[in-house]
Amino acid sequence: MEILVCVKRVPDTAENEFQLNSAGNDLDRDDLVYSVNEWDNYAVEEAIQIVDKVGGNVTVVTVGDSESEEVLRREMAMGANNGILLSDDAFEGSDGKGIATILKGEVLKGKYDLILTGAQADAAAGQVGGMLAAMLDLPYASLVNKIEVESDTTIKVGREIEGGNQEMNEVDLPCVLSIQTGINEPRYVGIRGIRKVAQVEIPVKDAAALGIDPSSVGDAGAKVKRVDYFVPELGAGAEMLEGSTDEIIAQLIERIKSKGGLA
Amino acid sequence: MSPLIGPANFNFFGFFPAAILSVLIPVVGVALFTYIMARRIAPLVRAAPDNRFDNIPERLKNLFFVWLAQIRQPRYMVAGVLHIVIFAGFLVLSIRSTSLVIIGISSDFVLPGFDGVIGDIYNFFKDYAATGVLIACIIAAVRRGVVRPARYDVPAKYGKDHTAEAVFVLGVISTLMISESLFEATELAAEMQHTGHAEFIAPLSLVWIFRGMVSGFAQSTLQGLHIVMYYIHDLTFFFFLCFLPMGKHFHVITSIFNVFFMRVKKGNIKPVVHGVSEDELDNLESLGVKKLEDFTWKHMLDFYSCADCGRCSDQCPANAVGRPLSPRFITIKARDLIFRNYPIKSGAIYKSKMLVEDIYSEDEIWSCTTCGACEQECPLGIEYIDKMVDLRRGMVDEGMVPQTLQKPLKALEKRGNPYGIMEKKRADWSTDKEFAAECSVKVLEKGETADTLFFVDSITSFDDNIKTIAQNTAKILTRAGVDFGILGKAEKDSGNEVLRFGEEMLFQDLKSQNTEAILESEVKQIVTADPHAYNALKNDYKDLPPVKHVSQVITEKIKSGALALKAAQEPESVYVYHDPCYLGRHNGVYEDPREALDAIKNLNRVELEKSRDRSFCCGGGGLMLFYEPEEETRMGVLRVQMAAEAGATVIVTACPFCLVNIQDAIKVAGKEGEMRAIDFTELIVQHMA
Numbered sequence A: 001m002e003i004l005v006c007v008k009r010v011p012d013t014a015e016n017e018f019q020l021n022s023a024g025n026d027l028d029r030d031d032l033v034y035s036v037n038e039w040d041n042y043a044v045e046e047a048i049q050i051v052d053k054v055g056g057n058v059t060v061v062t063v064g065d066s067e068s069e070e071v072l073r074r075e076m077a078m079g080a081n082n083g084i085l086l087s088d089d090a091f092e093g094s095d096g097k098g099i100a101t102i103l104k105g106e107v108l109k110g111k112y113d114l115i116l117t118g119a120q121a122d123a124a125a126g127q128v129g130g131m132l133a134a135m136l137d138l139p140y141a142s143l144v145n146k147i148e149v150e151s152d153t154t155i156k157v158g159r160e161i162e163g164g165n166q167e168m169n170e171v172d173l174p175c176v177l178s179i180q181t182g183i184n185e186p187r188y189v190g191i192r193g194i195r196k197v198a199q200v201e202i203p204v205k206d207a208a209a210l211g212i213d214p215s216s217v218g219d220a221g222a223k224v225k226r227v228d229y230f231v232p233e234l235g236a237g238a239e240m241l242e243g244s245t246d247e248i249i250a251q252l253i254e255r256i257k258s259k260g261g262l263a
Numbered sequence B: 001m002s003p004l005i006g007p008a009n010f011n012f013f014g015f016f017p018a019a020i021l022s023v024l025i026p027v028v029g030v031a032l033f034t035y036i037m038a039r040r041i042a043p044l045v046r047a048a049p050d051n052r053f054d055n056i057p058e059r060l061k062n063l064f065f066v067w068l069a070q071i072r073q074p075r076y077m078v079a080g081v082l083h084i085v086i087f088a089g090f091l092v093l094s095i096r097s098t099s100l101v102i103i104g105i106s107s108d109f110v111l112p113g114f115d116g117v118i119g120d121i122y123n124f125f126k127d128y129a130a131t132g133v134l135i136a137c138i139i140a141a142v143r144r145g146v147v148r149p150a151r152y153d154v155p156a157k158y159g160k161d162h163t164a165e166a167v168f169v170l171g172v173i174s175t176l177m178i179s180e181s182l183f184e185a186t187e188l189a190a191e192m193q194h195t196g197h198a199e200f201i202a203p204l205s206l207v208w209i210f211r212g213m214v215s216g217f218a219q220s221t222l223q224g225l226h227i228v229m230y231y232i233h234d235l236t237f238f239f240f241l242c243f244l245p246m247g248k249h250f251h252v253i254t255s256i257f258n259v260f261f262m263r264v265k266k267g268n269i270k271p272v273v274h275g276v277s278e279d280e281l282d283n284l285e286s287l288g289v290k291k292l293e294d295f296t297w298k299h300m301l302d303f304y305s306c307a308d309c310g311r312c313s314d315q316c317p318a319n320a321v322g323r324p325l326s327p328r329f330i331t332i333k334a335r336d337l338i339f340r341n342y343p344i345k346s347g348a349i350y351k352s353k354m355l356v357e358d359i360y361s362e363d364e365i366w367s368c369t370t371c372g373a374c375e376q377e378c379p380l381g382i383e384y385i386d387k388m389v390d391l392r393r394g395m396v397d398e399g400m401v402p403q404t405l406q407k408p409l410k411a412l413e414k415r416g417n418p419y420g421i422m423e424k425k426r427a428d429w430s431t432d433k434e435f436a437a438e439c440s441v442k443v444l445e446k447g448e449t450a451d452t453l454f455f456v457d458s459i460t461s462f463d464d465n466i467k468t469i470a471q472n473t474a475k476i477l478t479r480a481g482v483d484f485g486i487l488g489k490a491e492k493d494s495g496n497e498v499l500r501f502g503e504e505m506l507f508q509d510l511k512s513q514n515t516e517a518i519l520e521s522e523v524k525q526i527v528t529a530d531p532h533a534y535n536a537l538k539n540d541y542k543d544l545p546p547v548k549h550v551s552q553v554i555t556e557k558i559k560s561g562a563l564a565l566k567a568a569q570e571p572e573s574v575y576v577y578h579d580p581c582y583l584g585r586h587n588g589v590y591e592d593p594r595e596a597l598d599a600i601k602n603l604n605r606v607e608l609e610k611s612r613d614r615s616f617c618c619g620g621g622g623l624m625l626f627y628e629p630e631e632e633t634r635m636g637v638l639r640v641q642m643a644a645e646a647g648a649t650v651i652v653t654a655c656p657f658c659l660v661n662i663q664d665a666i667k668v669a670g671k672e673g674e675m676r677a678i679d680f681t682e683l684i685v686q687h688m689a
Helices: A037-053 A066-078 A094-111 A127-135 A191-196 A245-258 B018-046 B057-067 B079-103 B117-147 B161-196 B206-214 B217-246 B249-258 B278-283 B297-305 B311-315 B327-341 B363-365 B373-379 B387-399 B403-414 B433-438 B460-464 B469-481 B496-500 B506-523 B531-540 B548-560 B589-596 B635-644 B654-666 B678-686
Strands: A004-006 A008-012 A034-036 A057-063 A083-084 A113-117 A142-149 A156-162 A166-171 A175-179 B452-454 B485-486 B527-528 B547-549 B576-577 B604-606 B652-653 B675-681
Touching: A004 A037, A004 A066, A004 A094, A004 A127, A004 A245, A004 B506, A008 A066, A008 B117, A034 A037, A037 A057, A037 A066, A037 A142, A037 A175, A057 A066, A057 A094, A057 B057, A066 A083, A066 A191, A083 A094, A083 B117, A094 A127, A094 B387, A127 A142, A127 A175, A142 A166, A156 B531, A166 A175, A191 B278, A191 B506, B018 B297, B057 B249, B079 B117, B079 B161, B079 B217, B117 B161, B117 B206, B161 B206, B161 B217, B161 B249, B206 B217, B217 B249, B297 B327, B297 B387, B311 B327, B311 B373, B363 B387, B373 B506, B403 B506, B433 B469, B452 B469, B452 B506, B460 B469, B460 B506, B460 B654, B469 B485, B469 B548, B469 B678, B485 B548, B496 B506, B496 B531, B506 B531, B527 B548, B547 B548, B547 B652, B548 B589, B548 B678, B576 B589, B589 B604, B635 B652, B635 B654, B652 B654, B652 B678, B654 B675, B675 B678
Parallel strands: A004 A057, A004 A113, A057 A083, A113 A175, A142 A175, B452 B485, B452 B527, B527 B547, B576 B604, B576 B652, B652 B675
Antiparallel strands: A008 A034, A142 A156, A156 A166
């Protein structure tokens, strides 16, 4: 099975403290460390496990600048066979639809049976997978937490439904799935693994190579534009406790007690 | 001159020369033994290299104390003394057994030098040796068969009980002792009948008793017994020789080699592959131990040498809390696999599978805290830590790392600490308002210099609760007049656990960053309050200035008068010092912290039963704090209970991880209010005059 996994380089939530920049329109990106979007990492692990079982290839693709190459290498160190970097100045400032348009260009260039995306990334919009499926006119399942390969033409796909119920669907191939965390336990990638794939050639494709009209993507094609970015004002009822951890805990216990939550 | 005919001249049924048997048994025995040994050596030849021909004086010392003097045996008194008797008996009787084989061919054979007084003296001792061995075997058999100490038990998941083999071998040894003694006793009895006077032999020895028992037998009976006993001994001897390499009694042969080649340095970790430099690691096809033959030949020799005594597992804290790890079975399972993959009978060699899947489980290998209690105990010098690390290296290389460990490892890669906190906050503990008002700490950057580097390490830099150890250490160093500074954001995690959890390349990265920063600071010595950092800098790094734990500096300064302590603030409290594994067992620092505590007048200090080199791990440090093991209770809880039994109200630790684990354990054990944990540095600061 030929599987394409769409991945994104994002600021790592575990290793950063996020602050707004002085302009107030984005994060302060100095001193940030980046890694592959967590959901995408689960998607790549799932793809590798499928290929281990039924054979085929895993290709990881990302849209970004040259720095995005590092996440492709990390996923290749995990076991993805190929990496493709989609990069062009014209791609900068793309909205969700723009990203889906660029990815569609790559999907049409290759021959993929299964296309995976993470359920969401740092922008928390969760829109690229669905849009990509629609643009390609392929079946789509979101928030997938289980995949069983049935045959060359169909797979079974599980989704967790509100209230913890599980749903299973049969989906025709090729299709697009957005992957939920927890579908597997992604393997560890050490420095050695990354160094091993450090010399592997990663093709870079631009708008022309993908056959994309530059005006349909990037800033030029974006129909959604971020106009503000801020930490919400504290509303009534929300209060930040202050002090050392011990003091905060003491205050919290006091408050819970006073409301009758603790005997 | 004996009236009996010896085996060399005896004819069975009057015509068949017994000497033929005397030749045949040793020839067949030795040939079989040679074949078996060749098969046993086959996996060692295919194993990874190991450099064990260094430090010869140290190795000879081990050979003398650990092997010949059996210095580790009395740590378990009853079994230890029994073993010493049997071992010493074997050494003494090996001479007799050798000459007996030749006596079967030449009746009057005497070993060169043994024909005079020396021979008489030897005979006197060897008679007692045989007697001692027999008595020891009987007691040992009763212990194994009836008393059944718990450490010999084989949990169902590890296979069948081993008692039968143990008792069988004790029977074989007893047979050797009895037949040898009877062989001699019959001859002496016949002689006594012939000459009318009894030759002096060791009173109350087996031979002495047997001579008394058979002295009334007819000459022909004595003759028959004499010959029968000889061949029982001869057959049993060569059977035993060939049986030894089949199981746990292989140690009778391998122990001398295993002890000679045992670990001589402490606290360090073996290189990934002996003879492959750190720069060449990238070229290796695969890293760590994945298959049987990836173990070094010494580690395979360890598997062969295990006597199944169970001392390692009896001391193992992971085993004590019900984690899925018992060091004894790490060895036994590997030995069984060698026996399966290199069968004696067929001469085939079967391909080995990934060990972690085949005979070990992932959790089993992650369960080890590398505390070293097992290695400290093993009378045969079997090692475990390097094997655990090698297996983990293999798992890391295959991506088999629990999710709970992946996060801190990634944070270490990106930020140089397992918490993922920004580098620039590493020295924030030193700028806390309250602390900074009292004590100022230099950051060795932009040309700032100092004599001494205080290496803080991650937990002490970042953990809200633990950073007081950093502050207290700084206060003590300042008071003692030490010119010191810290590296600030240039310091990275020492990587003690990164190395021990098998992430070799990440450790190499951390090591080279720290080494560069330390050398650049041009300090003359390094001090740390974290035994894990102390261990890594001292034993895993190279070419650094000398490293000391803060307890060593404190004791030095108390002795020199630079640091004065006042009398105990709480004379009613009962203090107990808990030895951190990486300070004590791995680095031999036992006395400095105790001396410093005892320098506080009227401080009431007791000792734990398990202390110094038998200290019980608190639960492990570094990455072990992130690992979520399967276990029935926490190591720390057991340790707190031990302290309670010792009558302590305050547990003094000298390691940030010990403090975290013991503080938590006091809560879990429900002993809050009765007991508390305090770091050594805190106690010293409280008592600075």
